[in-house]
Amino acid sequence: MSGQSGLGADDDAEGATGAAPLGRREAGKAERRRRIIHAARDLIRETGNAGLSMRALAARAGVSLATPYNLFGSKRAIVLAVLDDVRVYQDRSAHLTSTDPLERLFAAVDMAIEFYVDDPQFYKTLWAAVFDASDDVRSEIYNQARNEFWRHLVEATVEAGAIAEGVDVELLFKLLDRCFGAAMLEWVVGELSPDLLAPTIRHSYALVLKGAASAGWRDALDARLQESQARILRG
The missing domain is CATH 1.10.10 (Arc Repressor Mutant, subunit A)
Known part of the structure; x- marks a missing residue:
């Protein structure tokens, strides 16, 4: 306005x-x-x-x-x-109806990316600030509440038995978060198109989670992996 x-x-x-x-x-x-x-x-x-x-x-x-x-x-x-729309986003994600923890995790990724690509100039500016360690905005976006939201989604996959025993939850959460941040950086600098942002993050998540998954969950993750991989290769 x-x-x-x-x-x-x-x-x-x-x-x-x-x-x-x-x-x-x-x-x-x-x-x-x-x-x-x-x-x-x-x-x-x-x-x-x-x-x-x-x-x-x-x-x-x-x-x-x-x-x-x-x-x-x-x-x-x-x-x-x-940044109040972050709370709106988290509220929507909290009401996802699927009982499948992997479905909720991937749906949360899709919802986040939808926010970003719908207002690219705004969110590219904010994410550029995230990658600037000297900018106070970084701490407003990467705060404890934000981390707890995503950590809870990862913990739910562990509680459901989707992750093999012996995999450290915190390290898994951090690895997925690095994948997310790396894709966002490519998008911010123009090396990743909006259409490929969600598939790229989904592919990374599926690949990491498949490697950490218990035997009964690997097929579902492989299906997600193949789907996102095909989307990326189509360009």
């Missing part, structure tokens, strides 16, 4: 007399928060920089310079709010 409402610094006022009903005041705050979040996403997308200029953000949202600080408290909190 581009501040098209024409509202300016006075937009931050919550009623000159202070007598506005609570519901009206809260609705006004919610609307300003929404405009700031949309403005932040637009700026990240347009500038290719996950670092936000608060002055530019306020101007784009049509609010006073103080408003983003008043409503969010810090630039970090705004970045977290912009």
Whole structure:
């Protein structure tokens, strides 16, 4: 959004007399928060920089310079709010109905990639920040909650008996995560097309998991491996 409402610094006022009903005041705050979040996403997308200029953000949202600080408290909190779709994604993934832990894991990968390729400029910028160890955005994306979400999916495959005894769950999780990150890096720098991003990650996951799988689960993983491999070779 581009501040098209024409509202300016006075937009931050919550009623000159202070007598506005609570519901009206809260609705006004919610609307300003929404405009700031949309403005932040637009700026990240347009500038290719996950670092936000608060002055530019306020101007784009049509609010006073103080408003983003008043409503969010810090630039970090705004970045977290912009990443709220991560929570939406995790909520959707938590409601996957399949009882097959491998199906849930691969479905979670597909859902994540769908988010990324639907808004490539935004997510390429964020993932570029992930690969920059000096950028604070990295810690907002690669945080404990994110890791626990994916670790839980891997642990579920172990609990179901899909993984052979003696395979360390944490090392398996980290290896899969490296596969994911490597594919994302190729996508960010333009070496991997959006159409091949999901198949590439699925192929890596199937190959790693097949090597770690117990005997009864290898055929299912081999089918996934062959399917993703064929998709990649078709280009």
